[in-house]
Amino acid sequence: MHTPQDIFQQQQLIRHDNLLWLLIAQGVVILPLLFQLPLWLWLIWGGALYWRYQIFKGKRPFPNSISKFLISALAIVGLFLNYQGAYGVEAMVGFLVFTFIIKLLELRSRKDGLLIICIGFIAVAAQFLFVQSIWATLYAAFSCVVLITAWKTIYVTRELPVKQKLTGGGLLLLQAIPLMLVMFVVMPRLGPLWHTPLLNQQAQTGFSETLSPGDIGSLVQSTGTAFRVTFLDETTPRQSELYWRGLILDTFDGRTWARQSHLQFAGAPVPNGASQSTVNYEILIEPHRYPWLFSLAEPIKSDTGSVRSRITSEGLLITREPLTTRLQYQVSSIRPRETVYKALSKQQRQQLTALPIGFNPKTVALAESWRQASDSAEEIINKALAFYHQDFHYTLSPPLLGENSVDDFLFSSKQGFCEHFASSFTVLMRAADIPARVVVGYQGGRYDASENYWSIRQADAHAWTEVWLAGIGWLRVDPTSAVAPQRVEQGIDNALQADDRNRVAAGQFSAPQWLTNLRHRFDAANYLWSRWVLSYDAQQQSQLLKQLFGGKEPWRIGLIFLLFLGSLMGAYIVFVIRPKWQARTPLQQALKTFDNTCQQWQVQRENSETIAQFCLRLRGVQPQLDTACERLARLSQAALYDQQQDNQKQLVSALKQFPKE
Incomplete structure (x- = not known):
């Protein structure tokens, strides 16, 4: 027992x-x-x-x-x-x-x-x-x-x-x-x-502090999104003006460009003229575990929220710590076609014209001949750009280069990606005694008209050159545009041949149109979610509470919270609980039918009686209902104790079909 x-x-x-x-x-x-x-x-x-x-x-x-x-x-x-x-x-x-x-x-x-x-x-x-x-x-x-x-x-x-x-x-x-x-x-x-940063979290932008031939060519094959941009002005720059600067590389060892971190450029950006205008935009960037952010040149003001950051004298936006989380920040930059002037010291000029001794002799000789035959730096730049029009090809799979990588590229293979053109052009400028540096970042992006934002993908990774001219300052020169202008005007997917296009972003550019549109809708939904939900921080909360409730004092928030809870409970009682009280289950409806039938037999079921108890009393009053009462009592006991759904269905059916007088 x-x-x-x-x-x-x-x-x-x-x-x-x-x-x-x-x-x-x-x-x-x-x-x-x-x-x-x-x-x-x-x-x-x-x-x-x-x-x-x-x-x-x-x-x-x-x-x-x-x-x-x-x-x-x-x-x-x-x-x-x-x-x-x-x-x-x-x-x-x-x-x-x-x-x-x-x-x-x-x-x-x-x-x-x-x-x-x-x-x-x-x-x-x-x-x-x-x-x-x-x-x-x-x-x-x-x-x-x-x-x-x-x-x-x-x-x-x-x-x-x-x-x-x-x-x-x-x-x-x-x-x-x-x-x-x-x-x-x-x-x-x-x-x-x-x-909280993760141990296995890898850099998503792919940019490190060095750049060698093939680095960006490998990066553009990634399918990820680097960041998304919303312009806050009515007029926005054209796609050809969207050069998102991330890192400046100023030291060259013959093959690899690197950043010389200890070199400081004195002087803040000085507007070149009184009619400077700005472009204002908001960026939502994915984590990449490096301290640099991306912006248009030249940034003059930024707001990165709780993340500490500063604008360097090189016009770069950097943070104190590596970026390990998604970040939303706002930047104001000088309009792309306007310039800022920064003077260079003798040391800075030497650094920005330095080249390794003994490397790339053909390139150095060509630049020296241009310098001797030209009257200005602008003329040398134009000669270099015209030189790239001669049988150069923009490709994602160029041949390997030797020890003198720039010589091999300019005079032998003549095939390369953006880093090949930017690196060789910068070497040409330095060999002609023009201060120059390589800039890496992104160019262009994909515009989403429905949500009014630009999506900058890893496939938009790019490298270009900045040269310094007396009286003008730093001037952007993109030698890739001399070989493949559609790369700058229309994007990378319109600048490559079919074979290379299949390799960019894992072949997304070759996907069917319906799949591409669906992917864009997914990206837009993700952007809105990240911008309005994941980026909802203390600053945005403070602004929202002031707009909704007139302030963010604890007593005000607590009172509104209690009022909301009261309204919610009242609505729940009125629209959920009360209808359930008034609604009858199939068993209750069947019992109502059964009670009406029993009234025809002159017998009334008490509220305290179970179905089995009432059937026992009904059999004593109406013996002719013995079989029906016995079956009904058995089904009610089974439904009560076995709690099987089939038993309840049979009980409901038996109650409705109980014999009438």
Whole structure:
């Protein structure tokens, strides 16, 4: 005979079909995390599922304490070795996923199931450490629906359709959305969880402090987005004027350009004339783990929010720390066709005309001949640009260059990408005693008219030259435009041959038009999500609260929050709870029909009587209803204690079909 304690413990056990929902919920939640973590966690998950299946079949017991200790110790050692002893976010998430998986092996009661659900919600939050796009958010919402469904399921003692279970979980999440939105708007912004840098986070722009032939050619094959730009003025620059400066390289060793960090250029930007105008724009940049940001020349003012930054004397926008999170910032730059003047000291001029001795003798000789035969630096520049018109080809797959890389390019191969043209042109200028430097960044972009923003992709990576002219200052010269003008005017996808175009951005430019349009819509949705949701910081919150409520004082926010909660609860009672009170279930409707039928037999069912009790009394009054009453009592008992949906359907049918007088 079972004691009450035994019966209670039996009721706390999870049904086998409900256990399946917990397994499904776990799989949905950890799937995106497993792609970011060590591969051996997949094996642990598969092994745990197999062990759990063997437990279900009765072929294996639950693991004992020693087994769980050994498995945990091996996992900790594996995480330690995998991340080389660094206690970063990935290691913590890896251990969270491991505990989430291993909990399956000791899952028995509802209490264990509730613990798994709680860990699952933490794992959903951990998904945003790696991806914060709108699609990741939609997947996280789906994960929450599955978790809530599994949460409800572990307390259900009868079988329900899958659609009904998922619908219930989805409705609970929808009911929480209004409160979530209010809390998102008014709660203090303490910084999002994903601002924590990751160990395996790689640079997404691909720009380092050096540039060699082939570097940008490799970068443009990436499918990623570097940043997105919204112009805040009515008139915006043309695509050919969109040169997004990121890094200046001023030292050349014969093959590779590098940045000489200790060289400082004195003097702030000085407007060359009194009629200077500015272009104002907002940039949403992806993390790239370098300290430089991108802007048009010349930036004169910037607002990077809580991220400390400054504009250098070279006209570059840099941050104090490497950029490890998405950042939204505003910049004001001088209009591209207007100039600023900066004087050069003797040391600076020597640095910006220096070339390694003994390298590229043909190039040096050509530039020297131009210098001797020219009256001005402008004339030398024009000769160099005219030189590039002679049988040079713009290609993503040029031949390899030798030790004298510039000589090989200018006089032998005559095939190259933008870094080949920028590097060789800068060497020509320096050999002609004209200060010059290489600038790397992006050129152009894709304009989205529906959302009014420019998307600058990795495929838009570019390199060009800046030369210094007396009385003018730094002047941008893009030798690539002399060979492939459509690269600057129309974008890289219109400047390459078909074979090269298939390699740029993983062949996205060769995709069908409908797929390209769909990709652009996805990008626009992601941009809006990043700009208005992910970039919602304390500064934007302060501005929004002032606009909505007239201030951001705590008492004001608290009062409005309470009023909203009261309105929300009132609406919930009126539109959700009250209709449910008034609505009748199929069983209630059938009971009403049954009571009306019994009144014809001159018998009234009391409110305190169950169907079985009333049928017993009805049989004594009307013996001819003995069979119908016996069947009805049996169905009511089955529906009450077995709680099967079929029993309830049969009971409803029997109540409606009860014999009439």
